[in-house]
Amino acid sequence: MMIIDIRKLNAQKKYRGTLEFEYDPPEELMSIPFVKFSSPVKVEAAYELFADDSLELVGKIRYAIEGKCSRCLKETADEVEGELNAFFEPTKDYEDYGYTNGVINLKEAIDDAIMASMPFSLTCGEDPEEIRFSE
Numbered sequence: 001m002m003i004i005d006i007r008k009l010n011a012q013k014k015y016r017g018t019l020e021f022e023y024d025p026p027e028e029l030m031s032i033p034f035v036k037f038s039s040p041v042k043v044e045a046a047y048e049l050f051a052d053d054s055l056e057l058v059g060k061i062r063y064a065i066e067g068k069c070s071r072c073l074k075e076t077a078d079e080v081e082g083e084l085n086a087f088f089e090p091t092k093d094y095e096d097y098g099y100t101n102g103v104i105n106l107k108e109a110i111d112d113a114i115m116a117s118m119p120f121s122l123t124c125g126e127d128p129e130e131i132r133f134s135e
């Protein structure tokens with residue numbers, strides 16, 4: 001379901017609709033040290049297909065991460081939610097995602113949404129113990 005077939009949507013007159021699918025994210029999208037994805041990325045989005053064959057996709061992504069707390073290195077986990085806002089055009093534009101042959105591949109837009117949603121760190125929520133330095 002990473003593919004939207006514009007020709008099929010036009011043929012079936014499905015100009016609006018929703019998508020829901022799961023995607024196994026590539027590990028290189030993880031930017032937090034000692035942390036990994038612990039679930040697929042769940043994508044829920046609504047699309048609108050316009051008369052000029054451009055398509056707008058608006059929705060949410062959700063996934064879980066686990067690994068070492070960025071402050072105290074204890075094993076911990078968190079859930080991340082991010083926005084998915086993408087506009088696809090049949091010809092490539094500077095700001096938008098392009099597509100060719102009537103088929104949109106969502107991978108680039110979803111990978112971008114994952115990167116945009118990625119927190120800078122994973123923390124366990126506990127205050128780290130005060131570190132005392134001996135003189």
Ligand SMILES: [Zn+2]
Nearest residue numbers: 069071072124
């Ligand atoms: Zn911690």
